[in-house]
Amino acid sequence: MNAVVKGKRQAGADIIKTNAPKIKESEVLVEVEAASICGTDVHIWNWNEWAQHRMKKIPLVFGHEVAGKVIEVGKNVTSIQVGDKISAETHIVDNTCYQCRTDRKHVCKNMEILGVDRDGVFAEQFALPEENAWKNDPRLDLGVASIQEPLGNAVQTVLPKDHVEDIAGKTIAVLGTGPIGLMTIAVLRELGAARVFATGGGLNKIRMDLAKKMGADMVLSAREEGERLVKTIVDATDGNGVDVALEMSGDPNAVRQAFEMLTPGGRVSLLGILDKPMELDLNAAMIFKSATVFGITGRRMFETWYQVRGLLAKPSFKEKISTVITHRVPIGDISKGMELIGSKQAAKIVLEPKW
Numbered sequence: 001m002n003a004v005v006k007g008k009r010q011a012g013a014d015i016i017k018t019n020a021p022k023i024k025e026s027e028v029l030v031e032v033e034a035a036s037i038c039g040t041d042v043h044i045w046n047w048n049e050w051a052q053h054r055m056k057k058i059p060l061v062f063g064h065e066v067a068g069k070v071i072e073v074g075k076n077v078t079s080i081q082v083g084d085k086i087s088a089e090t091h092i093v094d095n096t097c098y099q100c101r102t103d104r105k106h107v108c109k110n111m112e113i114l115g116v117d118r119d120g121v122f123a124e125q126f127a128l129p130e131e132n133a134w135k136n137d138p139r140l141d142l143g144v145a146s147i148q149e150p151l152g153n154a155v156q157t158v159l160p161k162d163h164v165e166d167i168a169g170k171t172i173a174v175l176g177t178g179p180i181g182l183m184t185i186a187v188l189r190e191l192g193a194a195r196v197f198a199t200g201g202g203l204n205k206i207r208m209d210l211a212k213k214m215g216a217d218m219v220l221s222a223r224e225e226g227e228r229l230v231k232t233i234v235d236a237t238d239g240n241g242v243d244v245a246l247e248m249s250g251d252p253n254a255v256r257q258a259f260e261m262l263t264p265g266g267r268v269s270l271l272g273i274l275d276k277p278m279e280l281d282l283n284a285a286m287i288f289k290s291a292t293v294f295g296i297t298g299r300r301m302f303e304t305w306y307q308v309r310g311l312l313a314k315p316s317f318k319e320k321i322s323t324v325i326t327h328r329v330p331i332g333d334i335s336k337g338m339e340l341i342g343s344k345q346a347a348k349i350v351l352e353p354k355w
């Protein structure tokens with residue numbers, strides 16, 4: 001089969017012919033019908049510092065956001081059948097460690113990530129444990145099906161503990177307008193947020209326009225606003241500040257701004273990953289503000305998948321989310337997709353199985 005393989009510890013990747021994966025008794029074999037490019041894949045492609053430290057197994061088929069059809073099931077598989085349309089929960093967990101046994105599988109101590117620690121989905125076929133196969137509505141658009149995984153990250157950032165009470169009727173800021181930030185805006189609107197503010201780097205008009213389309217009431221360019229950014233948002237909330245700030249950029253300035261624009265007693269969720277350690281005045285940011293802070297990684301298994309399914313059941317939401325997909329390119333042209341992302345001309349890119 002064809003596969004996109006990271007074969008050398010350097011930038012880029014190769015499209016090569018390789019053997020189709022052999023499944024274990026508790027795994028399913030999936031034919032890829034659509035995949036999408038995640039920030040993680042861009043890091044692996046560019047071979048940045050994170051990838052250099054994180055990637056142990058080379059050569060590796062990368063990619064993890066996917067929609068596909070099951071073409072073979074292992075002997076012990078009971079819940080999935082040949083022909084089922086599925087997406088993949090990308091956390092492959094041991095189910096036996098302390099975290100797994102206390103309802104926190106998404107931070108399993110022995111976790112493997114699809115397309116990072118084991119062969120992923122940028123191929124014609126891939127193997128997946130039965131537990132990680134999420135059955136899709138066969139009518140669901142394949143592109144949308146493939147972006148359920150990052151949509152789950154958005155849901156986890158908005159609802160880290162099932163509590164919707166600080167969303168409905170409240171004011172929320174989303175810092176960062178990458179694909180997950182954009183999807184988050186749409187989720188907030190669906191859950192009844194009163195006002196949504198979005199801030200982003202400012203260079204990327206495509207993403208700023210998409211933020212409006214997703215339902216942001218005010219979209220601010222962090223670059224243009226500069227020092228005024230926090231004041232503009234605080235003024236727009238009668239001087240109170242926002243009830244919830246969701247940090248999705250990983251920019252240290254945005255992290256500080258998230259706390260500065262927060263109303264005392266409010267909540268911050270931090271999803272964006274920082275390049276390096278940063279300084280933050282904890283007294284002002286959290287302690288005297290009585291702030292609740294959530295670190296967000298991955299998505300709860302499998303609560304967020306049910307939440308995503310529930311959201312996508314509404315046609316208007318599904319339609320909105322599908323507009324985050326700005327390009328569909330043949331997987332054979334993956335380098336073009338990476339270029340589009342690099343030039344910030346794209347939000348989500350879906351790869352179609354044309355080699």
Ligand SMILES: [Zn+2]
Nearest residue numbers: 038065149150
């Ligand atoms: Zn992803």
Ligand SMILES: [Zn+2]
Nearest residue numbers: 094097100108
């Ligand atoms: Zn575990």
